[in-house]
Amino acid sequence: MKKAYEQLQTYLERAQAFQTARVLFEWDNETLAPKAAGPNTSKVVGTLSSEYFSVITDPEVKRLAEECKEEALTETEKAIVRELTEEIEKLERVPAKEYREFSELTSESARIWAEARKNKDFESFAPTLRKLVEYTKKFASYRAGEGQKLYDVLLDDYEKGFDMKALDQFFGTLKDQLVPFLKRLTESGGTVDDSFLAGDYSEKDQEAVGRFFAEYVGFDFDRGVMAVSAHPFTTNLHNKDVRITTSYNDHVDDSLFSVIHESGHAIYEMGIPDELTQTLVGTGASMGMHESQSRFFENIIGRNRAFWVPVYEKLKSRFPGQLGEVSLDRFVKAINKVEPSLIRTQADELTYSLHVLIRYEIEKMLIEEDLDVEELPRIWADKYEEYLGVRPRDVAEGVLQDIHWSQGSFGYFPSYALGSAFGAQLYAYMRKKMDFEGLLESGRIGEIREFLRENIHKYGKLKTSRQFLKDVTGEDFNPRYYVDYLTDKYGKLYGL
């Protein structure tokens, strides 16, 4: 008689195959698929989702998962069964028909969003967004525990251990500390010239530079590809097929840092060991943990003066006309210019978390306070004016800028700010253990990456973000490190 755990494997392989196929369809949809393909392809994706749903909610799977708990399992096996049990609980409460409808909706909605954004036409996306919110709330209500808030259900999906109470506190700290600091900084009158980062940067050259820096920070092109999409993202079929995208405009720093950011995500997934990939624990621990890595590579490494010491000449040689006369210090100041702005993905490191704060507050209103989607453009604009002092002229640079809601992802945004804070806490610890800036200056970035791989990536989903922070830094999550990192770095750069 085979062990229950072994019997489970056939089911898990099937679930894995359906998920992987869905990932490929999503990738294809964002990067290549012809525009008329939508509805027909959605049917296929809907069927694959239903198949996934059927496997996970198969009573036999539940029985085997229960039976496993009596068997002598390794830690990894236990973690897989734990993940499976959570997935079962998450799905079994949702009626199969609704799950399928939602899958079909989300496979269409990103396209509708992209079109609406292009046309700066919120109305054409509003009905879809309303449906997405309704499904999200309904599904959360099926899963909510006794007295549990719906938004807390969603937050838990992306980041275990961080509910509204924890996030109110976290964002409260940021608001209290960063808003006045930002005010001091902008009023200090120091202006930074970053005009040379915009101009005649050809797409071809930007792509070549992007590939160079992706590889330089550790992206392995034998195990990954880089393509173009409207909104940069990372996805992966498994640890040997990890894909990033970027987009190009006339600001060279936009594509450059988006590539380094997505490479951070990719390096995480490429660092998952063969024993874990294609299992339920074979991916990054959480959205926040993922952002901790991508933003670590983008900001803590990529916007660090030390990082540029060995490679700035390389960049200059590709763009002699634009950067030939620009010194390393002027360049580093420019890529760290603080300027309250409208687009989250282009925000500087200091104001970034305020963009996230706005989304957090709006999501709470959408999910907890029945805010109608029609109100969104106005509320969005008001909050930007309040926290950042800027007001979008249209919805493309306002409420339609992010893809997340169009994919049915609510509760995801806070991870961006949490991830940045996790990264800062890791950085503070690493600086005590190694000559961080010295390694960067001598081009030995591989040793930094190796630390992250050894302490984080190789564990996949075997730990939560809070456990990682404790195990690596010896301390629970502490947002103080993030605030200190930012005020210290930008205090120095702006001579405050």
Place this chain on the structure above:
Amino acid sequence: MKKAYEQLQTYLERAQAFQTARVLFEWDNETLAPKAAGPNTSKVVGTLSSEYFSVITDPEVKRLAEECKEEALTETEKAIVRELTEEIEKLERVPAKEYREFSELTSESARIWAEARKNKDFESFAPTLRKLVEYTKKFASYRAGEGQKLYDVLLDDYEKGFDMKALDQFFGTLKDQLVPFLKRLTESGGTVDDSFLAGDYSEKDQEAVGRFFAEYVGFDFDRGVMAVSAHPFTTNLHNKDVRITTSYNDHVDDSLFSVIHESGHAIYEMGIPDELTQTLVGTGASMGMHESQSRFFENIIGRNRAFWVPVYEKLKSRFPGQLGEVSLDRFVKAINKVEPSLIRTQADELTYSLHVLIRYEIEKMLIEEDLDVEELPRIWADKYEEYLGVRPRDVAEGVLQDIHWSQGSFGYFPSYALGSAFGAQLYAYMRKKMDFEGLLESGRIGEIREFLRENIHKYGKLKTSRQFLKDVTGEDFNPRYYVDYLTDKYGKLYGL
């Protein structure tokens, strides 16, 4: 109580989704996937294949398909049930274990073939090829009717109504007529200068030209994409997502005519109506019928002087350095240059079917006469010498040139020659019904395409190729048209 036919739909949708996902993985593998992805992705594709197998061989599916036959079905529904029944019969006789072993073998064997071809090393592929032949024969033997030859079982998969008896006759006609004609032509001593087709044709310009001509002949870029792969091919997820590839070298005509060829395949699939797409009859009728369209666009249209009258200036303006001094007539002669050669995919229109003839004769020997694969390189070379007067110097330009056998496709090759002959028969009929060359000369290619759509494409798999020929031209298949077309066209071009 739902009708059996309705109950079948859920199964068919699932089978369709698994197949579509496999198609996307194949496309991705040929065009983009990183090189290390292979083994992990193969597991996923293997699982999707097994799922397809399970659905089709589910006893409940067979029962419902039987029950359907008592119900009042439309013609389309009947055709779908007929296709399903054939697919069941094809798969249910193969033990699941062997089917999976064969799937795993074929997911590896194309790689082994590619490596062997690169190294010009037949021995490294021979054991795999031997296994492929063995599985093919075994599977055919499971399915063979009383007294039916194994190769006839395989031929029937690609082209219903054409068994060895029919093909011996068809290829016999070609051999009798074309081999002496070719001899006369090559001995006539007329040489054609096509040197200007090779040279400094940049990939970027070739791509732009390819896109122009794809669109000009009717490829709809809202419903399709064009990419690059080692060997040009067409695939489709459904009628609104049809994909072609090409490859670029310094011969502009290679990419140009491969794009027009693949566009012919694509236009066929784009012409499948919405009611049929994503069903078992929602694709081209047969391999031969497909080739009849692709080779119709490539040769009968694309290598026709009339085709170039309105667009040759367009091509010239893109390549003024290379074509500026070349007259339309010289260009048309060059793209129709006859020259016995070694590589099928680069063969001219006249000698093409002799390449196919050789493969047909060899496949018969492999499947029916127990020819050992070790003999292949020699037999291949001998036949090329006999029919075409050229002898390969190595296996890369000999027996290892085609991917088909490495994918387990035996019985496919004859479709290429049949398709060309179907096309010629359609052409002969169309010339009686419309001013074919006049339409081309005035750029009204859409009217020709419309005829094909209306008479062929829109029926999907509702008819066999023989039925199409009868219904459209009023006559059963007649290879005479093909021979006449070739001897007439090339007799004139070469002044014979």
